[in-house]
Amino acid sequence: MNPxxxxxxxxxxxxxxxxxxxxxxxxxxxxxxxxxxxxxVELSEFANEVRFFKYWSLKGMNREKAxxxxxxxxxxxxxxxxxxxxxxxxxxxxxxxxSNWLDAYFRCKRWVYTLYYCPDELTWHVAFSWFWAMGEKAxxxxxxxxQAYLSKNKINYERQEIGY
Numbered sequence: 121m122n123p124x125x126x127x128x129x130x131x132x133x134x135x136x137x138x139x140x141x142x143x144x145x146x147x148x149x150x151x152x153x154x155x156x157x158x159x160x161v162e163l164s165e166f167a168n169e170v171r172f173f174k175y176w177s178l179k180g181m182n183r184e185k186a187x188x189x190x191x192x193x194x195x196x197x198x199x200x201x202x203x204x205x206x207x208x209x210x211x212x213x214x215x216x217x218x219s220n221w222l223d224a225y226f227r228c229k230r231w232v233y234t235l236y237y238c239p240d241e242l243t244w245h246v247a248f249s250w251f252w253a254m255g256e257k258a259x260x261x262x263x264x265x266x267q268a269y270l271s272k273n274k275i276n277y278e279r280q281e282i283g284y
Contacts, residue, residue, distance in 0.1 A: 121252065125266050126209050132273050133198035143280055152203050156236045159196035163229055163251075165189045170258055172221035181258070190255050191268045195276070197248050206241050209248060224254050 141147050169186035171177060201209070219227070231247035255265060 121209050121262060121265075123208055125262070127207075129194075129266070129269055130198050130201055130206075132270075133195060134202050136195075136273060136276055137199050137202065139277065139280060150203075152200065152239045153236055155196050155200050155203070156232060156239070159193055159200070159235075160229065160232055162189060162193040162196060163225070163232065166193055166254070167225055170221070170254075172225070183259070186258055187260055187264060187268050188272065190258065190260060191265065191272045193251060194265065194269055195272070197244075197251060200235065200239070200244060201248075204239060204241050204244050206244055209245070209252075219253070221254075221257060224250055224257060228254060 141149070166186060166189035167173065169189050170181050171179065200206075228247060228250035231243060231250060234243050235247055
């Protein structure tokens, strides 16, 4: 991921997190484990939309819904990056020919689970690398992801205003 865009999105996520924490009286609370749990759910929702494991179905991926779920996961990765002091990312360091969908998905999940028990920058980087690789496998461009994040970030603010 472009370093400037990464910093911009991390900053936007920090502002959203601050608004949520203030609204829900969570200032000063450590919610890393809750964020990891939410991220794990978002990964499953992304997989459900991409449908790579649905060997029984001929229906293809709904690209728009899959992108939304991917960006939901990105929100939590960025939030965790802020919590863990991650200042840069390298995007995917995974050769897409090295792994299939199931391999990428379970490796990402394994590293996300590791974040639960060992929330550190290195673990975050490995998990994020596998996450980003799945976005690439789905055919999302960095610009699409960036624009989708901006759109969903705005929706998340609106949801907070209406008591979502």
